[in-house]
Structure formats: structure tokens, C-alpha cells
Amino acid sequence: MDFGLTEEQQLLQQTVAGFLENECPPVRVREIFESEDGFDETLWKGMLELGLGGLAIPEEYGGAGLEILDLALVAETLGAAATPGPFLGHALAGLAIAAGGSDAQKQRWLPALATGDRLGSVALVGEDGGWLPEEWSLAPGAALTGKQRFVPFAHQADLIVVGTAGGGLSVVERGAPGLEVSAYPGVDRTRRVCEVGFSSTPAEALESGAGAADRLRDAGLVLLAADALGGASRCVEMSVEYAKTREQFGVKIGSFQALKHQLADMAVEVEPCRGLVWYAAHAMDHVPEEAAHAAAVAKAHLTDRFMQVGRDTVEAHGGIGFTWESDVQVWFKRAMFDRAFLGQPAVHRERAAADW
Amino acid sequence: MDFGLTEEQQLLQQTVAGFLENECPPVRVREIFESEDGFDETLWKGMLELGLGGLAIPEEYGGAGLEILDLALVAETLGAAATPGPFLGHALAGLAIAAGGSDAQKQRWLPALATGDRLGSVALVGEDGGWLPEEWSLAPGAALTGKQRFVPFAHQADLIVVGTAGGGLSVVERGAPGLEVSAYPGVDRTRRVCEVGFSSTPAEALESGAGAADRLRDAGLVLLAADALGGASRCVEMSVEYAKTREQFGVKIGSFQALKHQLADMAVEVEPCRGLVWYAAHAMDHVPEEAAHAAAVAKAHLTDRFMQVGRDTVEAHGGIGFTWESDVQVWFKRAMFDRAFLGQPAVHRERAAADW
Amino acid sequence: MDLSYGAEYEQYRGEVAAFLKANWPLEGDEAGLSHAEQALVFRKRAIEAGFLARSIPKAYGGSEQPADALRGQIIREEFGKAHAPGDARGIGTMMLVPTLLDRGEEWQKQKWVGPTVLGETTWCQGYSEPGSGSDLASLKTRGELVGDGWVINGQKIWTSGAHRADYMFCLVRTEPEAQKHAGISYLLIDMKQPGIDVRPLKMMTGTSEFNEVFLNDVKTPKDWIVGKRGEGWLVSRTTLKHERNSIGDASATEALFKGLLDLARRSKRGGQPAIEDPAVRQRLGEIEGYMLSHKYSGYRQLSAQLKGENPGLIATMNKLNSTNIAHRIAKLALDLLGDDGMLDPQGQGALMGMAPKGAPGWLSQYMSSLGVAIAGGTANIQRNVIGERGLGLPRDMAVQRSK
């Protein structure tokens, strides 16, 4: 009985956290945030060198063969540092192919995703909305025609896993004819999104895509929940730190009871959620019958908490928290992304309700 | 242009408030609260002497011929003092007959209601729930058979206006054959409720009951909103008073920022609602096309505020606020009554939404 | 309760309308003037006719009318309907003019009140500094009397309109030996001089409604001081706030709610318009209760003004109440936006009294609902004021000690 992390898992988190402390401090985050395409080659290469490109890809295909929980722990750590870059879409593309590809398809794509020689992404929502596999509307086939929105880092991606009507998954590769990628004005400048158009664009369907779609959905929900956990925790830390430093009326503002209680309430919103995220990730590999429910609850709960705590963090910083100059906005906007990407909390609460 | 009270109206409120200060201080409220039947003849007689029995009954039938706003101002004042007794049901019975009775019916019942020689009440919900006229289920006719719940002070009432299927109204008089009244274990001991059974019980339908039912509903909603406004305001006063008196760590607890801000939030919940109640009452007599909407919003909003502020008041009083001995419980339980009687906030919000 | 304006006032409304019909829009050559020039020409006539600058003495360029909040309200309504320029808005008319009228020297009133109420001269406010938000006693910008002028050095923040203002009214520490509040003076500064560096302060929405102002050996004449040396904090506090337009405040909230209803009609939930979703309807209904309460509170306050009564507790609550409602509206809007909640507000700023139409506008509103709280002092300061001034609770110990 151990509802906690193994030493290896703690080490993994520490390693990633240590790397980010050096390579991705807030000042670096801000540079990438302000940059044209939001993609920092050096940072991403560094992450790949740590093996973050293929954490959950099976060892036989060049990955580390770890579990969703390990992936979630990394996502949490990246979220805490507001790490800019394509981790989310890349990880999901690898999971999708690992879950739904034929052996040949896995051989073809996974090793390059694991090393990061090729960058992956996912395109899971159409123009009319609907993130759930049963809502996907793009007609499947050897050639795709239509549009998908909110595709992370599609402007950099070498291959995109696309959700198709009926819950299937197809892979479209960079440079395919009729593929058109246009940058989208996304609020979260650490995770850029694009609109992707297909016009008779050649695509290869994953062999058992329909079976893999649910796993892809759940993994995505867990990674967003984990990112939100990391981000929300950092928000609490930033606010507490500010309250311990900033003075008003001759004392640290953290000694004022009203602010102190607001900070306590923020902490109580966030800290108890850690186990919820762990369990949702754990269930994906070990308690399959509870996986969908746990992932839905975790995504809904954590992204709501992150958004609320993000608002509280702006307030706790006073006027300065509302400025572009303040780092607070970076986490605030990541919260907006986490909450909407793959569907809002209400959507997943309604799904979870079906299990009662 | 005057969105405010006339001098007469202010005088009316002051008169009632002064009367209650003398005749219905908290200690008296508690005695009646603890009593067997919750009915205090002396207090009720005093209220009748002030003319509160027939405020809104037309002058030609012995009443004061005032408006719903006047009635609401009295309800607010009674709510502030948590006045025990049958005012609500009595006032609604009078309004129902005034709105729906034939001239003969009015001649027969209103003068005695106005003087209080006879006590009225209303029976507006059946065993399966449904407070709205279109939900009433008791079969109409010269004789009624069935059960109604939550009939205020039916054990004292001389006549009861009963809602019947199709939105009609019938009057049943005390002592009618087959009429059975049993006291109900209600939470609000200042406004006792009964279950009333009919078994081929003679009843007289009001001539234009169907037209009067909506007015009866709206008036009821406004009076509950007004009661809640008075009660919630008093809750804020009690909490502020306690915070100014009680000491901890050598200072008044009201100087602690956390409590101060909670009290400020309570006040902001309540004080801005005054105009909402006034307008809903005013609309019933002068802006009929807005009356139903305004009454629905006022009832939903005010009874929610009262309930929340009631909970806050318990907390603001610490442990003692949770005891039977504390007066707080009296207002807290009135909030529970106001919120549920004539239908919960959600029901009336849904009705109001139809006008958007 | 009498919600009509009454015959006398309706007649007055007719006079206002007639004036507008005759005078707005400008015609002939005047129609060719710039917007700003047209506003000046028109305002002069409206002041002469007694419709604008009503509380300002004629001697200083106003129309010196007897106080009558209902006439004021009618003027606002009719001028609004005709899209005619009303009283010059901004911090100059709201704060500087009442301060000058109350505490200024005669020559100061002569020089500044008229052009300011006309909208010819504009002001910005130099109170806040980085590091001193609500705690003004800690401000650090220093003024030294050198010869017959002040030399000012320091930094101000949250200075709205600084890039286009002609002058700044400013709190400056002139008596370094004096304790806290006692060392502060209220100075007026010409913004068009070297040594003043205005830098827009970009907000998280991408817009810049505020500025930082750096003052580096900035100069102002010795007598451009309001009140005595060291009285600045008092002078700034005795400023009577401009008669609050409680109706306008509530109308803005109502407009925002109507925009939210519209958004709910256009958004989808499970294939249906979101406004049909019972969960959405309940949340809308809760907000409607708050919004209507706020609206009728506005009427109550106007009525109290009309009767010369103190509106009481409610007036101290306006700010926090409308902030709270804006928060609720913004949160529901974000939910209604769905996927569009990931879009960028694209530099859309706050809209004065209007509801946003597209997603970027609502996203800006979502973020700005936080900024609103900040601009008017944070919510916690408001709660302190309500608790202490409104409810009469004892002062906070820490704050008390520092005074």
C-alpha cells in the first residue's frame, strides 16, 4: 500500500524541475511568450535530451516505456514553471499512435517521436466544436477535407493525429498536399494554437484508431489536470511569496488577516487535489474501469481550481498583477487554455454524471 | 420622480416597528416560539388594532385600501422582528378574495377579515408539490376531497382559501364537515404550518378565482421577499452588534479584518436589495406587465440572500450562534421558511427566464 | 413611489430637447471642424444655456445653476439620445475642479476651472506610486523648493491619460523631516516639459489604459500649490467627489447583463442555444437578481439626492457591488464562450457602459473584471471602508498604528 510516488518518480520530477529552474526561469518564459512563434528550439531540445519526448512510448519503439502517472508528473512540473512549448500535443500524438497504430505504423512513427526528431501534435476539434470522439465530424478516408481548430504548435509539427467522424484517428504529415496551417490568436502564448485546413489531404488512418480515441481523450484530460495542478500550486506560492515581501502601512501585507485568509483558502482549493490527479493517472494504467470517470472529474475540478486561483493571484498582487509586465498573466492565461482545451469542466462533469 | 417611500409609508413602518419593539421584543418572540401552538392572541389583537388585518382590503369592504407596497413594508418590518403569527396567510386570504370574489363574496368575508374577527389562511400546495396555479391538483367543486400541505396557522384559521386544479380558488370555512387539520412539525416555529385534509368538504369557489390566482401568487412572492429583506437586514445588524461588543485577545472582534470583511460582504448582499423589493411591490399596482417577473426575481433573490446571511450570522456569532438559546436560530429558521414557501428560488428563476 | 418625472420636469425635458434641436449637430462651417473643436463650440453654448457645468460658478466659466439632480439626469438622458457632448469627463472635472473650488487660490480658479470644465484643458492624477498602493503615506516622490520653483523627482503609476494630459495634480513629499502624511504637498505640474517621461503601462489584455510617469528634475512654479505645504494629504481627502452618477453606473451593469443574455442566445450547449440549458438559466437568473437590485439601488440614490437626503450605507457599496456583479458576469461569459475562451482579447480594452459583442471583447471583459477592482482600490479596501465607515466597526489595528 503506497498512495504516493516512488523514488524514481520523485527523482524524475526533481530532474525536470531542476532543468527548468536553469533553462526555463520566468525571464526565459517571458521571452518565449513575447516571441513570434512561441517555439524555443534550445529549450525543447533540452527537454528531449531528458527523454521527455517519449516518456510513455513503449521501450520497443524507442521510448522510456513509463506510465501515464510519470507523464502526468512531468506535465505538473512543466505547468508549475509555465513551460512554453509543444509538450502536450507531442505527448498525445505519441500516445495515440502507441494505442491505435498497427505494428508497422508504430515502427514508422514512434521512434522519431520518442527522440523528438519529429514533432507531433493532435487536431481534435472542428469548426463546430465538439472535442469528444463521438462528436468528431471530419469525414475519415485516405484524403481529408475540412478544418480543425486549436491545433497546438501545428506550425512546427511534423505529423498531426487528426480525430475523424466515428471516433477514428488519422495521421497527416508535414508538407502533405492541401495542408494549410495558419496561426491563431491564442490567449496562452506559451502554447500556441493553429487552425489547420485540409483539402483532399492524404492521411493514413490508425489501424485501431476507434479503440484508441477514448484513451487519447482520457490521457489528454489527465495531462491538462496535471498541468493545472502545477500551475495552481505555483500561483499559490507566488501569492504567498508576494505577501511575505510586500509592505503596506509598515508591515508585510501577509500579516493582514483578510489577505491571509484568502491565501489559506487558495491553498485549500489546490493542495488536496494532488491525490485526485495521481489517481486519475494511475487508473489509466491499472484501474481501466475507473479511468474515464477519474480523468473527467480531474480535468473538470483542476482546471476550475486553476482558473479561480489564477484570478485570486491577480487580486493578491494588487494592480501590478494585472499588468503585462507581471508574470502572473502567464499562469492566468495558461489556466484559460487548460480549462477550455478538450472541453470545458461542465462537459466533463456531465460525462462523469453518467456513472453515478 | 421619487423612488422612495412617502411620509405616510415611513410613518406606517415606524408605527409598526415601534409597536413591535414594545410588544414583540426577542424575549417575547422566544416565548411564542417555544409555545404549543405559536399563536399569541394578545400580539395578534394588537396588530389588528393597528389595522394590519385589512391593509390592502378595499375601503368599501372595511379595509384600509392601501397598496401592495404598503403591505410589503409591513411584511418587511414584521420580518425584521421575526414576528410570530398568522399575518402572511391572513393577508393573502384577503387579497385572494378581494381579487377573485364576487361582490357578494367580498361583502361576506372581507369585512370580518379586515377587522380580524375572522382569521384567514391559504392552502396552495398538495401532497405532490407544485405551488404554481397551473400545478394545483385538488379537484374543484362544491365539495373538496384531498390533502393540502403547509397551510399556515390552519389550526387557528376561520377560513382557508384553497387552490384547485385549473388555477381556481375556493373558500372552506372552519367547522366544515370532513375538514381535518393536523399540526405539522415545521422548522419555523414563528409561522406554524398544518396539513389540511378534505373529505367531501363543502367549499365555495371564488367567482373569478382563475384570474386572481396569479395575483395571489405574485403578492405571496413579494411578501416573502419583503419578509426576507427585513430578516436579512436584522441578521446583519445582529452580527455587527455582536462584533462591536464581543472581545477576544483583548480587542473587539469587529476589529479583526477577516470578520470585518465578512460583515461588509453580508451588508453588500442585503442592502442593495431594498429597491428590488419596493419595485416588485410597486409593479403589482402600477406596472402590471412587469409584476410577475419582478415578483419572481425578488422572491428568488431575497430568500437566497436571507438564507446565506442567516448562515453567515450563525458563524459570526461563533459557537453560541448555533445554540437553541441564541436568538439567531429564530431568523435562521424563518429564512428556511421564506425560501421554500411558495416554491424555491430555482423555480422562480426558471419562470423569470421565460421573459428574457 | 412615483417613477414618472412629473409635468414640471417633462416641460424642462422639452426645453433641453429644443435646445439640442437648435444647436446639435453643428451646421455650416462649424460642421467642418474636428470632433474636439465641435465639442468645445457646443459646450460653450450649452453652458451659456445652463445645461452643462451646472455646479460651477459663472465667474469661473460654469453656468451656476441651482442643484437639481433630476434636471441633471434629464440633461444626461437627452444629450445621450442626441449624441451631443455632455459635461467634460475625466479626472480634471471629477477631482481637480472641486478641489480648486474648495481650496484653491482665486487666481488658480480663474486660470484652470473654466478651460477644464470646457474640456479644453485635461489633467492626470499623480497619487499612486510603485510600492504605495492604498498606503499613500509611504509615497516617495520628492519636491524641493529651489529659488522660486519646485524641483520634483520620482515616479508615479496608474496615471490614466498621462500621455495626453496638459497638467498633473500630484502628491509630492516636500517636507522630508515631517512624519508620514504631514510631509506631503498638493502640486500642479505642466506635463509638457522635459523631464517628464510617460510610459504606457500595458495590461494583460494587451491594452494600455494607464501609464507610468517618471519625473526627473521636473519644474513647477512656487505658487502652483493647492493648500499649504504639508497639507497635501488633507487637500486630496477634502476633495468632494463629483456627484456620483448612480443611474449611469447601474445602466452600465444592465447593459452588460443584456450583452450576456445575447451571448447565451448565440452560444451552444449540447447542440442547443446555451440560454435553453437549465444550468445556464439558473446562473443567469442569479445574476439578474443582483443586477436588478443594483439598478433599483441607483434609482434610490437618485431619489435621495433629489430630496437632499443622505443615501446612506448604499452609496459606499456601489463600487464593490458593481465589481462583484461584473465578476459574475465575466465568469459566466467565459463558460459560454467555450472553445473561444482560448482566444486572445487582441488588445480590446474596457468598454464604457457597453457590452462586448465578439469573443475577444468578452475575453477582455473577463480579464478587465479583475482590473476594475484594482482601479478603484482593491476589493479589500472597499470592504474596510464599508465595515468601518458604513457599519461602524472598529479600525484595523495595523492601519491604526501607522496613522
Place this chain on the structure above:
Amino acid sequence: MDLSYGAEYEQYRGEVAAFLKANWPLEGDEAGLSHAEQALVFRKRAIEAGFLARSIPKAYGGSEQPADALRGQIIREEFGKAHAPGDARGIGTMMLVPTLLDRGEEWQKQKWVGPTVLGETTWCQGYSEPGSGSDLASLKTRGELVGDGWVINGQKIWTSGAHRADYMFCLVRTEPEAQKHAGISYLLIDMKQPGIDVRPLKMMTGTSEFNEVFLNDVKTPKDWIVGKRGEGWLVSRTTLKHERNSIGDASATEALFKGLLDLARRSKRGGQPAIEDPAVRQRLGEIEGYMLSHKYSGYRQLSAQLKGENPGLIATMNKLNSTNIAHRIAKLALDLLGDDGMLDPQGQGALMGMAPKGAPGWLSQYMSSLGVAIAGGTANIQRNVIGERGLGLPRDMAVQRSK
């Protein structure tokens, strides 16, 4: 993550089950004993077998087992399944016994620990007084040494179980000259003597879970003091809280949520079961997120205990978190009750770890969700503790000053 207990522990579970099979329920003549007597007989055997009073030295009547939270958890689970008496609950085992073990004289441990862990001797706690809630320094009950005994006068409140307790452990001001905390001693008092008047304190639910205790010339021997004179406040603070049963705490919340789901199935909204209403489902879903978070936090804390690690920040949050969840559940329950929300709770008290079934039970829960906050110190005190001890924020000025 390994949520199984592992082979070694499953074998231990078998041992526990085998013991229970052989020893509970009691048989023969013993089956005829009263419930209380049966519990004593059984507990003695379970202590001998090493299953109860595990942390208590054998010398004082315990089974002195090595600390092992998972064995503890297994014992609770298996004893629970078999409906066998577990460790004696109550304030005596939770607070008095650890205090005595840590600070008591040898003769005090010999006299009281054994009977208390057996459940033979029961205690009540005399800390709170009317007028001194969380501010113990202000307590007024006085003890005077007269001859070789203390004479105690005063009043205690919120004394749970006082009417059936054998003894009270009590904070009493014995050094009237000393400042605040320094004048307080920790005395033990026999409850069965004249001068003690226990009056039930009726709650708004109609039940009486607490009492007021009036002490009028109450006597206790000179050496019935734990620690030295004037050390009482320290002694009461050094009490190690009974190892917190975080799993049990979370299970209670989960049971309450399941009861709420059940209520939603049985209640109607617009003619349909309320659980079908989208607005209700969203609120239930929000609560589920909080409830599951709390549940898994319980597992995290148990795991930390197993590894001898400090569970950290989360442990200080349990109380406020479960109070918050109970509030949310209670509020939704009131909405689901509809008209029945006007009914009386009819003297239904709080249910330990169980969900109410009927309307009166839920109404009592609705009110008790407020009482819960009070019993464990109000929510604001919890927030202070989290802010100061958990987050390391500076102390409050007012409280600081009074220390």
C-alpha cells in the same frame, strides 16, 4: 502507486479476522452481559492479542505494539466489518491519555491510562468558557489551594459528554497574579461530586451534544495536577493529538456524498428525478471533485504515515476542507428537499460518518454543517493556522500583541 496492501499485510488481515471469528460476538453467559460490559470483556482480550491500545505501554494496560499505521487501518476495517468494539473513542483516549503519557506522574499513569483505554473510565474536557472561545488566555475559572486540595469555581462550556463522564481534565486559573497563559494549571476533577452541575446545551437542531458545566466549590486533591502550577496551557498544547484517522474522515465525506446522490434520485424537479436536472448534475459534479480530492488526500496522508513522513500542508487543511465540503453538500441537500425544507429536524443529531436518510436527518445535517465548523474552532481560526503554520505568513498583529 500501489493501492494493494501487499501479501504480508493481507496475512495480518487474516490473523485479525481469525481472532475476531474466535472472539466476537461473545458467547455463552457472556452474551447475556450488557453492551457496555461486553465491550470491556472483548477489549481486554483484543488488547492482550495486540489489536487494540497499540500505542500504549503494557505497563499501563496497552498492548505496546510497534507503530504501523497500515496494521491500524486493517484492524479498523476488520473490526468494523465484524461490528466488534474498537479502541475506546472519546476525548479521554484522544487527549488525556497522550497528555498523561507525556507529562503525567507515574502514579497518574498507573491509575488512569488503563481504565481509560479500556473504555471503563470516561472523561470530558474543560477548556472553553463562555466569553473565551479560541482565546484561552482569557479564561476565568479559578482554583485555590486550600489545605491539601484545590477548590475550584467557575463555568465551562462546550463540554461534550459531561453528563456521563467520570472525570474532567480542565484548565483552571490558579495563579491570579500571573499574566494570561502563565497563570493556568491543568487539573483533573472527579465529576461525581456535589458542586458540579451539568446542564445540556440545546442546539438549534433540538439535540444536545454539548453541555455547560458549573463548578461551585468543587474539590480535587492537591496532586491531581498534570505538570507544574502555571504550566497548564503548555501541557494542553504539548498533547500530541491522537493519530488522525484521515481515511475515516474522508470516508465519512464520501458517505455523505453518496447519500446526497441518493437524495437527488428520490427528489423531483419539474416532474423528473432531480438527478436528471442538468443544473443539479453540475452542482453534484462540482462536489464530487471536492469529495474525491479529499478522499485521495486521505490515502496520501495514510501513506505518509506508513513511511514515517510528514504529510505536510495537507494535514492542517483536513478540517477546513471537510467543513467546506459538508457546507456544499448541505446547501444542495436543502435545495433538493424542496418543500420539505420547511420541516423540523425533530431532534435528529449529527450522524457519525453516515448519510441521513429522511428529510429531518438532512435538515439536521444542513444546520449541523454550521456546527461542525464551530466544534473544531471556527473556520477563521483554521484559516489563521493554515496561513501562519502552513504557509509561513507573519502572525496577526492583534493576536501577537496579546501573547
